[in-house]
Amino acid sequence: MTENPANAPIRPPEQPEAGELEAEAADGLPRRTDPRTFIVQALQTLPNMALPFAALAFTFRDNGRFALPVLLGLVALFLLLNTVFTFLAWWRQTYRVGESDIRLESGVLSRAARSVPYDRIQDVSLEQGFIPRLFGLTMVKFETGAGGSDEISLAYLTNEEGARLRELVRELRDEADGVPTGGAQAADAANASAQDTDATVLFAMGPRRLFVFGLFEFSLAIVAFVGAAAQQFDFLLPFDIWDVETWQRLVAGPGEQVAQLGPVGQVLGAIAAILTLLVLGLVTGIVRTFTRDWDFRLERNPKGFRRRRGMFTRTDVVMPVHRVQAVRITTGAIRHRFGWKSLKLVSLAQDAGNSSHVVAPFAKAAELTPILKVAGFPLPPRGLDWHRTTASYRVVAAVLGGAFYAILAVGAAGAAVYLGDSRYDWLWLVALALAAFAVFAAVRELFLWRVERHALSSRHLYQRRGWLAPGFAIADRVKLQSVDIVRGPLGRMFGYVTLHLGLAGGTFSLPGIPRSEADRLRGELLASMVETDFSRLVR
Amino acid sequence: MGPENTVDDQPLRQGHPNHPKAMRVATVLTAIPLLIGALVAEYLTAFPNFIIAAPVALILLLVVVFLPQRRYAVRGHAMSDDRLRVVKGIMFHSDTVVPFGRVQHIDVDRGPIERYYGLATLQLYTAGSHGDVVSLPGLAHEDALEMRETIRSHIKRESL
Numbered sequence: 291m292t293e294n295p296a297n298a299p300i301r302p303p304e305q306p307e308a309g310e311l312e313a314e315a316a317d318g319l320p321r322r323t324d325p326r327t328f329i330v331q332a333l334q335t336l337p338n339m340a341l342p343f344a345a346l347a348f349t350f351r352d353n354g355r356f357a358l359p360v361l362l363g364l365v366a367l368f369l370l371l372n373t374v375f376t377f378l379a380w381w382r383q384t385y386r387v388g389e390s391d392i393r394l395e396s397g398v399l400s401r402a403a404r405s406v407p408y409d410r411i412q413d414v415s416l417e418q419g420f421i422p423r424l425f426g427l428t429m430v431k432f433e434t435g436a437g438g439s440d441e442i443s444l445a446y447l448t449n450e451e452g453a454r455l456r457e458l459v460r461e462l463r464d465e466a467d468g469v470p471t472g473g474a475q476a477a478d479a480a481n482a483s484a485q486d487t488d489a490t491v492l493f494a495m496g497p498r499r500l501f502v503f504g505l506f507e508f509s510l511a512i513v514a515f516v517g518a519a520a521q522q523f524d525f526l527l528p529f530d531i532w533d534v535e536t537w538q539r540l541v542a543g544p545g546e547q548v549a550q551l552g553p554v555g556q557v558l559g560a561i562a563a564i565l566t567l568l569v570l571g572l573v574t575g576i577v578r579t580f581t582r583d584w585d586f587r588l589e590r591n592p593k594g595f596r597r598r599r600g601m602f603t604r605t606d607v608v609m610p611v612h613r614v615q616a617v618r619i620t621t622g623a624i625r626h627r628f629g630w631k632s633l634k635l636v637s638l639a640q641d642a643g644n645s646s647h648v649v650a651p652f653a654k655a656a657e658l659t660p661i662l663k664v665a666g667f668p669l670p671p672r673g674l675d676w677h678r679t680t681a682s683y684r685v686v687a688a689v690l691g692g693a694f695y696a697i698l699a700v701g702a703a704g705a706a707v708y709l710g711d712s713r714y715d716w717l718w719l720v721a722l723a724l725a726a727f728a729v730f731a732a733v734r735e736l737f738l739w740r741v742e743r744h745a746l747s748s749r750h751l752y753q754r755r756g757w758l759a760p761g762f763a764i765a766d767r768v769k770l771q772s773v774d775i776v777r778g779p780l781g782r783m784f785g786y787v788t789l790h791l792g793l794a795g796g797t798f799s800l801p802g803i804p805r806s807e808a809d810r811l812r813g814e815l816l817a818s819m820v821e822t823d824f825s826r827l828v829r
Numbered sequence: 830m831g832p833e834n835t836v837d838d839q840p841l842r843q844g845h846p847n848h849p850k851a852m853r854v855a856t857v858l859t860a861i862p863l864l865i866g867a868l869v870a871e872y873l874t875a876f877p878n879f880i881i882a883a884p885v886a887l888i889l890l891l892v893v894v895f896l897p898q899r900r901y902a903v904r905g906h907a908m909s910d911d912r913l914r915v916v917k918g919i920m921f922h923s924d925t926v927v928p929f930g931r932v933q934h935i936d937v938d939r940g941p942i943e944r945y946y947g948l949a950t951l952q953l954y955t956a957g958s959h960g961d962v963v964s965l966p967g968l969a970h971e972d973a974l975e976m977r978e979t980i981r982s983h984i985k986r987e988s989l
Contacts, residue, residue, distance in 0.1 A: 400938065774923060
């Protein structure tokens with residue numbers, strides 16, 4: 291590893307065929323990040339150390355005349371070690387800008403060498419924190435769409451070097467893309483001008499729809515919230531709200547009147563309390579729905595879907611159609627009885643930290659069909675070959691699910707017998723309820739075996755899920771990232787596997803299918819996947 | 830391996846023979862704290878001699894002696910011209926295939942133990958939320974580098 295001057299050649303001359311290049315020869319020379327990096331990084335760890343040192347100083351405060359020297363010595367030692375380590379880390383981190391990729395090598399003891407091909411880089415962003423900014427340094431981030439912690443960043447380069455690297459990578463990336471992308475962009479532009487005139491509304495919700503939606507969004511969250519807030523801020527209240535006697539004193543006036551009414555009055559009081567809760571829950575649901583989804587409209591515009599919603603904070607999100615990786619149709623046990631469904635798009639785009647976008651939160655099936663068509667995920671055609679899970683998987687799931695609640699039920703019953711006091715008779719009720727849960731959990735699996743199925747069409751993979759609230763998931767065969775067949779000890783014993791599909795921005799798995807079916811699906815899916823490169827999927 | 834070969838007709842390749850040794854060293858390193866913990870528990874409790882430490886030591890010994898070789902035997906990988914397949918796991922068996930066309934970036938990682946044995950771990954990153962990292966440990970360092978170059982050149986070629 292040699293320190294190399296700033297004017298080192300980073301791009302070798304053009305070669306006729308990239309495949310013939312020896313990678314090592316083609317790459318630029320490795321170089322280090324800016325030397326001031328280690329100072330910045332050492333500085334950035336200081337705030338983290340402030341608290342431990344404060345604690346240390348606090349413990350040492352009574353220890354006489356040695357306290358201060360010892361403390362200062364410790365601080366100096368930590369500072370020295372910190373600087374040495376960050377220096378080593380800086381010394382051992384190099385990057386090079388190659389012919390077709392960027393390479394990073396880092397690590398003092400464990401070495402990591404990372405290679406990022408240009409045509410995987412979605413964008414290069416520059417990020418300046420406060421301390422780096424004082425030094426005129428910047429962090430260069432390469433966004434690959436891998437998401438989260440796997441993004442690659444180079445800390446720190448000078449502002450000029452960062453900007454230069456960004457331009458260079460953009461240039462090289464566009465070069466790596468070659469002509470086809472340019473062509474596609476031209477076609478997109480042509481489409482855009484054609485469709486600009488008819489930006490159609492695909493789905494919208496008026497106040498009436500929102501009201502019905504709000505009824506189904508019944509929520510007692512506000513009750514829980516008020517309770518929690520009361521607990522947090524009870525020191526602000528003039529009396530102790532958790533003290534029963536205080537309440538008795540407070541309601542002494544009206545309370546005595548209620549008591550005089552006798553049992554009838556008490557029952558009425560209970561009914562009134564329940565009604566209050568009910569009304570509170572409904573109002574909460576309606577208010578939340580109105581503020582979140584006010585004037586909800588989904589449009590088809592040249593760039594893709596455009597969704598606007600919200601009363602106080604109005605959001606405006608654009609989702610390019612080609613970024614949609616999969617769709618999910620979900621519902622609730624009660625709203626399903628009335629035919630209401632919700633549609634979510636799973637995509638690579640990360641807006642507001644949420645990777646799937648609700649494009650129709652409360653709609654009838656007929657309203658979803660056109661949206662699905664635009665997204666390129668049509669409902670399953672007739673005559674598909676639908677497959678179930680193995681019966682053994684359902685039996686295992688029923689036994690495990692039932693056993694869980696059954697054990698709890700036995701525990702509750704055992705406790706009731708052990709305590710043997712009529713005061714604890716309510717434990718029998720708990721045991722009974724848990725036993726009912728056990729039966730329900732087992733029976734549920736039986737029904738799930740009947741309804742949960744999957745099928746493969748020529749373009750899509752369909753999955754039907756759920757019994758009381760049946761949902762639906764559709765994945766594009768081409769837009770999958772990897773295929774993983776997993777088998778646990780129970781699966782080995784009873785002959786089933788789980789098929790996990792890598793999906794950008796979501797998960798898609800088919801549990802409890804026979805190995806032969808998993809192999810067949812994997813073969814088919816891989817055949818579709820290898821036809822198209824990732825760079826075609828996201829641009 | 831039965832039906833597994835119907836997907837990729839290539840036979841599975843095993844990792845470098847040093848891999849079980851490296852796994853054994855790593856297992857020993859994790860076993861030592863457990864053993865110390867057992868000895869401390871032994872010291873603190875009034876049970877008869879070695880009723881805690883002996884079984885723990887025996888299990889750890891079995892794990893250290895036999896498990897690395899078993900894990901190594903179950904592991905395998907196969908690389909065709911457009912995909913990489915990684916098979917692993919005794920209790921929880923997993924069989925993963927990643928098409929090169931879905932690889933986002935490639936890592937070659939080496940921990941201190943791996944470096945001592947001349948090994949490396951190849952890691953393929955995809956955009957998927959499940960299985961976004963497919964790692965293939967126990968390769969000879971040169972093999973890992975060579976595989977990285979091969980995969981990288983495929984990415985390059987396919988997108989041109």
